[in-house]
Amino acid sequence: xxxxxxxxxxxxxDVRVPGNVMQGEILKCGDCGIELEVTELNPLTIDLxxxxxxxxxx
Amino acid sequence: MPSELLVELVSRYSPSRHETxxxxxxxxxxxxxDFEAHIDEVGNAFGRRGPANAPHTLMxxxxxxxxxxxxxxRVEDGLLYGRGSVDAKGSLCAFADATALxxxxxxxxxxxxxxxxxxxxxxKGAHHIRDxxxxxxxxxxxxxxxxxxxxxYKGRLLVxxxxxxxxxxxxxxxxxxxxxxxxxxYEILGWCAAQNEGHTAHFDQIMPHLRSINxxxxxxxxxxxLTVGFRLPPHHTPTSxxxxxxxxxxxxxxxxxxxxxxxxxxxxxxxxxRGMLSAIRGQGARPAFVSKTGTSDxxxxxxxxxxPIVAYGPGDSNLDHTPNEHLPLAEYDKAVAVLRYxxxxx
Numbered sequence: 001x002x003x004x005x006x007x008x009x010x011x012x013x014d015v016r017v018p019g020n021v022m023q024g025e026i027l028k029c030g031d032c033g034i035e036l037e038v039t040e041l042n043p044l045t046i047d048l049x050x051x052x053x054x055x056x057x058x
Numbered sequence: 059m060p061s062e063l064l065v066e067l068v069s070r071y072s073p074s075r076h077e078t079x080x081x082x083x084x085x086x087x088x089x090x091x092d093f094e095a096h097i098d099e100v101g102n103a104f105g106r107r108g109p110a111n112a113p114h115t116l117m118x119x120x121x122x123x124x125x126x127x128x129x130x131x132r133v134e135d136g137l138l139y140g141r142g143s144v145d146a147k148g149s150l151c152a153f154a155d156a157t158a159l160x161x162x163x164x165x166x167x168x169x170x171x172x173x174x175x176x177x178x179x180x181x182k183g184a185h186h187i188r189d190x191x192x193x194x195x196x197x198x199x200x201x202x203x204x205x206x207x208x209x210x211y212k213g214r215l216l217v218x219x220x221x222x223x224x225x226x227x228x229x230x231x232x233x234x235x236x237x238x239x240x241x242x243x244y245e246i247l248g249w250c251a252a253q254n255e256g257h258t259a260h261f262d263q264i265m266p267h268l269r270s271i272n273x274x275x276x277x278x279x280x281x282x283x284l285t286v287g288f289r290l291p292p293h294h295t296p297t298s299x300x301x302x303x304x305x306x307x308x309x310x311x312x313x314x315x316x317x318x319x320x321x322x323x324x325x326x327x328x329x330x331x332r333g334m335l336s337a338i339r340g341q342g343a344r345p346a347f348v349s350k351t352g353t354s355d356x357x358x359x360x361x362x363x364x365x366p367i368v369a370y371g372p373g374d375s376n377l378d379h380t381p382n383e384h385l386p387l388a389e390y391d392k393a394v395a396v397l398r399y400x401x402x403x404x
Contacts, residue, residue, distance in 0.1 A: 024332025039339060049326075050335065050345045053206070054260050057145070057352045057375035 006046050010034040017044065060133060060387045061394075063087055064151040067122075068140035069131045074123040074178045077101060080147075081122055084154065084172050091158040093170070100186040101174045107157050108167035116168045116404060117191060117363075118157065118397075119184065119355055120150030120199025120371075121176030125379045136387050143385040145378040146176075149199030149371025152390060156397030163404045169193070176355055179317045184355035188362055195330045195366050195404075197397075198356045201373035204392040205343040207334050208369035210323030211350045211357055212261060213290035215299055216269075221311040222281040236273045238308055239282035243268055245306035246286060253294070261323075261349040264299065265289040289351055292321040319353050322360035322367075330366035337399040341392055350375070370397075 005014045006027075013031035017038075021027075026049050027036045035049035066087075072080035081103045088095035088105035095105035103122055124142035131140035142148075153170045162168055169191070173183025202208040219242060223235050233241070246266050254263040269285040288299055296318035304313055325331070326347065338345040350369075360367050372393035373385045 022332055024335040026326050037335060050207070050347045052209075053346055053348045055208075055348050055350050055375055057201070057350055057378045 006036070006044060008032060008034065009036060009046065009048055015046075060138060061151060061155055061390060063155055064143075064148065064385075064390060065131070065133070065138065067147050067151055068138060068143050071128045071141060072123055073126045073141075074175050077123050077172075077174045081172060081174070084122065084150075088154060088158075088170065091154075093154075093158070098186065100182050102183040102186065103170075103172035105154065105157075105170045106167055107160075108162040110167060112165055112167040114166045114404070115191065115193040115195075116166060116401065117187075117193035117196040118153035118168065118170045118199065119187060119196060119359065120153050120170070120172055121146055121174070121183065121355065122150060122172035123174055123177050125177050127379075127381065129381060129383060133387070137384045138387055138390075139382075139384040141383060144201045144373035144375065144383050146200050146371060146373075148373045148385045148390055149201060149393075152372060152393040152397055153197070153199055156394045156401060159394070160398045160401040163402065166404050168401055173355060181355060181358045184358040188359045192363060193365055196359065196363060196368075197330070198354055198359075198367065198369035199371050200350075200354050200356075200369040201371045201375045201378065202348055202369055203374065204341075204372045204389045204396060205338055206346045206348045207331065207338075208348050208350055208356075209326065209331075210261065210292070211321065211353050211369070212265075213292070213294070213296055213321035213357065214317050214319040214353045215288040215290060215296040215315060216317040217286045217288075217300065217303065218314040218316070219284040219286065219307060219311060220281065220314075221308060222279050223310075225275060225278055225280055234273075235280045235282040236271075238311075239271055239273070239284050242306050242308075242311070243271070243284060243286065246303050249302065249306070250288075257291070259349075260351050262291045262293075264291065264294055265351065290321050292323050295320055319357040320361060322356050323349065324356075324360070324367050328366035330368055333400045333403060334368060334370065334396070336403070337396045340399045341395055343392070
């Protein structure tokens, strides 16, 4: 894993992080396809991106 | 203590086209909390904090009307009961409370609108606002839950079908008009099922509903009338669906489309969504995204403004339009904190 990359929380693959990444940005793992959210920039921290749900209304 | 604004506004029952007392209250409240506020040309409550000539605008577009059905307003065990507590005065009041509390960043104005007539097909208030402004960011005030962000709403189409034929003896072999109306409906069901193949999410499917079917006779002619509603995914426009299903109608049938709204689905990677994710996490919560199978004023303004747009507000939308509509006050306070966090970090 390079300094600018993070390890996928799902499959452990190397996920590229753009140099101009922003807090809250959603990254996609190229190997397993899962989405990851950048929750902190310093230190660079990721979490699984928010789940997508469906709902009725309005 | 519950928000005074929330309790007072929910207490002012305001079904569509009867919003004036609620609008007057909200405008007066905003005037008392450092907003420039007035009632606009179509009756919307309008309030602004920050300079009108600021280069950037955050539009907080809520609606102040409700569906009919007055519910006695009361607070029990931390829940506020009342018509509109969830859909959507909770969201609108959270917009106003958060904007009033926030320090507005330099270069920004924050506009709060309580639009009229969202719960009827006219969406008069949102159409007016859509043509007056072009904001940088927009949040639609609808209940998503304080920890969730609504990214999209499905589109909509209503079709009225009418077929009249001369009365014939039922011993004759020709199908009745009622049977022809039913056949039209079954053709629609089959076409929708074919279109939905491979789409597992409800948001991505065409959802047809037979809203009514009636036959009548004047002694000389039989008539069948159907109203069919469609909830549409982003990849089907109301116009294209109407054209497709028109093929299934007998040539002497009359078809009338109405309530045509294009679905809208926002992007997940933009400044507004990033800000909302941080704001929700800032309250110690884990955010989630949601797509809705209904429609809202997002459908009205989304395509024209073409800016980052989400819907957000406290409450469970499963309680929308129900006699049990109620809003947890703790969730309301959380939504105010999320919105204030967002505004102060624009």
